[in-house]
Amino acid sequence: MIKIPKVKVISFDVDGTLVPTxxxxxxxxxxxxxxxxxxxxxxxxxxxxxxxxxxxxxxxxxxxxxxxxxxxxxxxxxxxxxxxxxxxxxKVKIYEDVEPIIKLLKKYYKIIICSNAEKDFILFQLKPILHHFHHIFSATSDFKEVKKSKEFYGKICELLKVKPEEVIHIGDHLIFDYLNPKEIGINAFLMNRNQHKVELRIPVMNNLEEILKFLNY
Ligand SMILES: [Mg+2]
Structure with missing residues (x-):
């Protein structure tokens, strides 16, 4: 298994990744x-x-x-x-693997949110675990952008003063969570909670624990 060197930031999408819809x-x-x-x-x-x-x-x-x-x-x-x-x-539910993994990862990395959702939706749903996150970015509320573009991810790296190679992003949308961050060099992973058959040769995760395999913490 190839470990990703020099990771500083781990970023998560919200809907479909940390919470069901x-x-x-x-x-x-x-x-x-x-x-x-x-x-x-x-x-x-x-x-x-x-x-x-x-x-x-x-x-x-x-x-x-x-x-x-x-x-x-x-x-x-x-x-x-x-x-x-x-x-x-x-109806608010946070997937069970989220808090234990985030508690562990936050000891070694900056943990952030990068979501398309309006900020109030994020804050309301993640209320019990909000204190674990270093920063919460909403493309729509903070940047007035409707999609998580590669420019959006670029701005996040700039704000956090890290290189894209030092960031991991995990989310469930092929374009906005995988292709766009990948394009600027972020280590992106596609989340597939429902275990749909994915016929793509890209790194897919079925739960958050799988991220640990890629990290040297
Ligand atoms: Mg999502």
Missing amino acids: GFVDAVWLEGIPSLYAQKHKISFDEAYQIVTQAYNEVGDHRIEWYYLDYWIKRFDLDTTKEELFNKYKH
């Missing part, structure tokens, strides 16, 4: 449509169609798509982000 899905696909249904006195299914169509029309290449407050305002819903988050807090 249940909470996020509940807020967007259940919370917003059900409030819309109540407001317009229509069925949930009708509201769901209207709301998801509006999401698609805006599309994930526009920054508003990521901002919950934009949608609350646009649909003129009688709620707040906090209220919606609290309504679905029972």
